[in-house]
Amino acid sequence: MRGKGRLFVLFAVLLLAAVGAFGAIRWAQAKWLASDGPIVYIPKTIDPGIEFWEVVRQGVDAAAAELGTDVRVFGADWEKDIDSQIRLALQAIELRPKAIVLSAADYERLVPVARKIRSAGIPLILIDSGINGRYAESLVATDNFEAGRKAGDALKEQLPDGGLVGVVSFIRASSPAIEREKGVLASLREDGRYETVPTVYSDGLPDKAYEATRALLREYPGLAGIAALNEPSTVGAARAIEEAGAAGRVKLIGFDSSTDEIDYLEREVLQAIVVQKPFNMGYLAIKTAMRAYRGQKVEPLISTGSAVITKQNMYGRENQKLLFPFLGSSEEGAD
Amino acid sequence: MRGRRPFQFKSIHTSIALAFSLLILGTTMLLSYSSYRQSASFVTNNSIDYTTALIEQVNANIRTYVSNMESISALALSNGDLQKFLSTARKTPENERLAARIEQFFHSIVVSRTDIATLLFAGSNGVVLTDRPDAAVKDYNELIVQDWYKQARASGGRVVLSSSHVEHLYPKEYRWVISLSRELSGDRPSDPSGVLLVDLNYNLINDLCRQIKLGSRGYVFIVDAYGDLIYHPQQQIMFTDLKSEDIPLILRSPDTTLNVKEDGEPKMYTIRSTDLGWKIVGVTYPKELAGDKTRMQLSSALWGGVCLVVALGLSVLLSFTMTRPLKKLDAHMKQVEKGNFDIRVDVTSTNEIGKLARTFNLMISKIKELMEQKLRDEEIKRSSEIKALQAQIQPHFLYNTLDSIIWMAETNKMAEVVDMTTALSRLFRSSIGQGEEEVPLAVELEHIGNYLTIQSMRYRNRFVHRIDVPPELRDCRILRVVLQPLVENAIYHGMKNKAETGTIVVSGRKAGDTLELIVADDGAGMPPERVRTMLSERGDRERGRGGVGVRNVHQRIRLYYGPQYGLEFHSEREEGTTVVLRVPFRRGGEET
Numbered sequence: 001m002r003g004k005g006r007l008f009v010l011f012a013v014l015l016l017a018a019v020g021a022f023g024a025i026r027w028a029q030a031k032w033l034a035s036d037g038p039i040v041y042i043p044k045t046i047d048p049g050i051e052f053w054e055v056v057r058q059g060v061d062a063a064a065a066e067l068g069t070d071v072r073v074f075g076a077d078w079e080k081d082i083d084s085q086i087r088l089a090l091q092a093i094e095l096r097p098k099a100i101v102l103s104a105a106d107y108e109r110l111v112p113v114a115r116k117i118r119s120a121g122i123p124l125i126l127i128d129s130g131i132n133g134r135y136a137e138s139l140v141a142t143d144n145f146e147a148g149r150k151a152g153d154a155l156k157e158q159l160p161d162g163g164l165v166g167v168v169s170f171i172r173a174s175s176p177a178i179e180r181e182k183g184v185l186a187s188l189r190e191d192g193r194y195e196t197v198p199t200v201y202s203d204g205l206p207d208k209a210y211e212a213t214r215a216l217l218r219e220y221p222g223l224a225g226i227a228a229l230n231e232p233s234t235v236g237a238a239r240a241i242e243e244a245g246a247a248g249r250v251k252l253i254g255f256d257s258s259t260d261e262i263d264y265l266e267r268e269v270l271q272a273i274v275v276q277k278p279f280n281m282g283y284l285a286i287k288t289a290m291r292a293y294r295g296q297k298v299e300p301l302i303s304t305g306s307a308v309i310t311k312q313n314m315y316g317r318e319n320q321k322l323l324f325p326f327l328g329s330s331e332e333g334a335d
Numbered sequence: 336m337r338g339r340r341p342f343q344f345k346s347i348h349t350s351i352a353l354a355f356s357l358l359i360l361g362t363t364m365l366l367s368y369s370s371y372r373q374s375a376s377f378v379t380n381n382s383i384d385y386t387t388a389l390i391e392q393v394n395a396n397i398r399t400y401v402s403n404m405e406s407i408s409a410l411a412l413s414n415g416d417l418q419k420f421l422s423t424a425r426k427t428p429e430n431e432r433l434a435a436r437i438e439q440f441f442h443s444i445v446v447s448r449t450d451i452a453t454l455l456f457a458g459s460n461g462v463v464l465t466d467r468p469d470a471a472v473k474d475y476n477e478l479i480v481q482d483w484y485k486q487a488r489a490s491g492g493r494v495v496l497s498s499s500h501v502e503h504l505y506p507k508e509y510r511w512v513i514s515l516s517r518e519l520s521g522d523r524p525s526d527p528s529g530v531l532l533v534d535l536n537y538n539l540i541n542d543l544c545r546q547i548k549l550g551s552r553g554y555v556f557i558v559d560a561y562g563d564l565i566y567h568p569q570q571q572i573m574f575t576d577l578k579s580e581d582i583p584l585i586l587r588s589p590d591t592t593l594n595v596k597e598d599g600e601p602k603m604y605t606i607r608s609t610d611l612g613w614k615i616v617g618v619t620y621p622k623e624l625a626g627d628k629t630r631m632q633l634s635s636a637l638w639g640g641v642c643l644v645v646a647l648g649l650s651v652l653l654s655f656t657m658t659r660p661l662k663k664l665d666a667h668m669k670q671v672e673k674g675n676f677d678i679r680v681d682v683t684s685t686n687e688i689g690k691l692a693r694t695f696n697l698m699i700s701k702i703k704e705l706m707e708q709k710l711r712d713e714e715i716k717r718s719s720e721i722k723a724l725q726a727q728i729q730p731h732f733l734y735n736t737l738d739s740i741i742w743m744a745e746t747n748k749m750a751e752v753v754d755m756t757t758a759l760s761r762l763f764r765s766s767i768g769q770g771e772e773e774v775p776l777a778v779e780l781e782h783i784g785n786y787l788t789i790q791s792m793r794y795r796n797r798f799v800h801r802i803d804v805p806p807e808l809r810d811c812r813i814l815r816v817v818l819q820p821l822v823e824n825a826i827y828h829g830m831k832n833k834a835e836t837g838t839i840v841v842s843g844r845k846a847g848d849t850l851e852l853i854v855a856d857d858g859a860g861m862p863p864e865r866v867r868t869m870l871s872e873r874g875d876r877e878r879g880r881g882g883v884g885v886r887n888v889h890q891r892i893r894l895y896y897g898p899q900y901g902l903e904f905h906s907e908r909e910e911g912t913t914v915v916l917r918v919p920f921r922r923g924g925e926e927t
Contacts, residue, residue, distance in 0.1 A: 014648040018641055055571075062569045068552040068623065263507050279571035317563065320501045321571050324509045326541065 148183020209236025829858020
């Protein structure tokens with residue numbers, strides 16, 4: 001009788017052990033195999049009409065797919081909605097993400113948010129535009145000075161005999177504008193045959209660029225070349241040159257790409273454009289974020305490069321991808 | 336011994352438990368491992384099959400698209416209008432009418448189909464016909480430098496399929512397409528000719544490939560015969576240092592599955608060629624499968640662990656239940672070792688151990704029986720021996736006494752005959768007793784008194800005797816007829832050959848737990864060697880009959896009371912002999 005009682009106790013203990021082990025398995029599976037938070041990506045805007053950010057997004061998605069990580073996109077509807085971006089970034093911290101990839105809508109106002117992200121122990125990767133101070137693990141952006149140099153070099157190639165050159169910039173205090181201008185001027189000043197006229201500003205508006213360029217053309221009839229430092233500036237300058245009948249005579253080097261710009265390029269009003277690589281930007285930002293999350297060393301500054309595109313090379317295999325990013329027909333179907 | 340043989344354990348319990356545990360451990364590990372291996376290879380094969388199936392599906396779809404393009408192009412070319420259009424002179428009403436008809440035909444095809452983006456004919460005469468009669472197409476000279484035109488011209492009538500590219504036929508219209516172009520030539524080389532272009536919406540290919548999900552990270556890409564990528568999800572960064580595919584390897588390999596590495600991470604290409612010369616490649620990451628593998632590893636390890644714990648518990652339990660009766664048996668055997676035969680092992684089981692226990696019980700009872708038997712036999716033997724010894728004394732004495740009586744009767748010493756016969760009678764009465772072995776000392780002393788009376792009469796005036804035992808010792812228990820042989824010995828060896836009258840004294844005293852009875856004479860005494868051999872068999876033979884009685888007494892006492900008791904001789908030539916008889920001191924009524 002006693003033996004049977006003991007046997008029963010032993011079986012009960014074994015059963016308990018089995019149940020316990022089963023629980024342990026479930027727990028271990030839940031703990032070790034469940035993925036943790038996503039990477040949060042906060043672009044300047046999620047407006048699907050803005051091709052640049054759409055292509056960045058493609059790069060983000062490509063890297064996310066390759067790394068097998070979840071990426072959540074938080075973004076304001078329009079680029080200048082700084083308050084919304086601050087609010088979204090604060091929400092993102094609450095998610096305890098692996099990392100935050102942010103394109104700061106404002107150089108100063110996102111600083112407190114960046115500080116908060118950092119103190120929460122979340123790696124911060126800045127993309128395209130930086131903020132004032134070293135709060136991020138890395139800045140993934142176009143090297144604007146280098147892009148400016150390329151524009152300057154393209155201008156020199158168009159004007160082998162030297163000449164008078166003007167610059168149509170966009171926002172006076174914007175750091176990309178300053179960097180690009182510095183790059184253009186640095187390239188031109190390497191050679192004594194180029195003279196520059198004072199830089200004019202478009203404030204990022206094509207009409208203003210048009211007016212400013214017309215004024216430049218009137219003021220300096222001997223002007224041989226113009227470098228326009230962003231897309232609206234380029235389109236405005238091209239229109240002014242074409243209308244002045246100076247197409248081909250006044251060489252124009254533009255920045256970024258748009259259908260209008262490509263059309264001007266094909267009609268040889270525009271001689272070359274310097275394009276950024278937004279896909280690379282998104283792709284590298286996510287990859288860098290993942291590296292930072294894994295505690296690997298990341299470069300504080302990652303340049304995503306730029307390319308000079310002319311009418312001759314625009315349909316080349318690589319360039320057509322940059323100029324005409326394939327956004328697909330069913331964007332709503334893509335995640 | 337134990338140190339040198341690692342698999343020899345102290346108990347069967349441990350051995351069984353260990354053997355079971357090792358067996359179970361081995362089996363569990365083997366099973367877990369093989370089930371893991373099987374499911375792992377199953378997962379891998381499954382994934383290859385799945386990837387292949389998806390790629391075949393992509394392949395079939397692409398073939399459909401391309402064959403549609405081909406049939407459209409064949410339809411347009413075989414229609415006859417294009418030939419007629421080329422052969423009629425330009426700007427004629429006939430020519431204009433044909434141009435309008437062809438463009439209308441193109442238009443109807445394009446609007447009715449979602450897969451076709453553009454239909455365009457560029458004639459060698461500088462005429463461009465499109466599916467959009469109203470749209471401004473690019474200048475003829477710009478069109479004929481484009482790849483689709485040049486390549487169609489170069490291939491002379493064969494269908495030319497381009498890679499994915501941006502169509503730039505209309506100003507400000509840039510669509511991603513795949514172009515199929517084909518030259519239309521006249522019968523003679525001098526005849527006007529042209530190139531027909533059919534553009535396929537790249538969307539279709541893109542959507543088709545994008546939908547394909549190979550795990551969470553895997554993807555599909557398409558490469559053409561020249562190594563140009565038709566579709567790749569990361570087309571933008573291909574051929575930069577950020578990302579690459581091993582295109583040369585893919586181009587030269589047949590339809591198979593290849594394992595390659597990218598940034599040290601293994602990936603798997605599943606390659607299928609299409610009849611267009613394109614290759615569709617499915618990329619999967621074994622690591623992703625390995626994610627499943629890790630899951631499988633973990634769960635098989637954990638389940639293996641659970642089984643192991645349960646099995647180990649069971650094995651301990653089993654070995655415990657198996658060896659418990661053995662241990663019980665062992666404990667009982669220990670008891671037997673200690674001399675306890677009054678035990679039985681309770682057995683209920685009918686297995687081997689049960690049988691063993693039953694045999695054990697049987698054996699124990701048999702041993703017990705045998706031992707009792709032996710004790711009984713010994714008892715019988717002892718008493719019969721004692722009886723025999725007692726019996727030995729009497730005939731010899733009786734013979735001598737009767738001899739003396741005869742002699743006295745012959746010499747008419749009637750009074751002495753009466754005395755002697757009376758003493759003999761008493762002697763016999765006392766010696767017959769009631770068959771008991773022990774008697775009070777008083778009885779023995781009376782007996783010896785009678786005996787001495789008879790002997791003193793026989794050996795007239797040769798000796799005097801005295802019995803000097805304190806009265807308080809007289810109820811001590813003692814074996815019967817032990818003193819008589821000693822007195823007899825004293826008479827025959829001490830007194831017989833002595834010239835003057837000797838003295839025999841029988842005395843007694845208590846020395847601790849021992850009763851000492853002393854028979855002392857002042858006779859001839861014995862030589863020392865005689866004293867030594869007095870109690871041994873050898874001495875017995877030397878002396879002939881003489882010492883038999885003394886030795887009998889010694890043996891009887893030792894048999895009855897134990898070896899520490901018996902006789903002790905002290906003798907000196909011409910001084911006399913003293914025999915000390917030692918028996919346990921026990922008063923009457925005390926049982927042995």
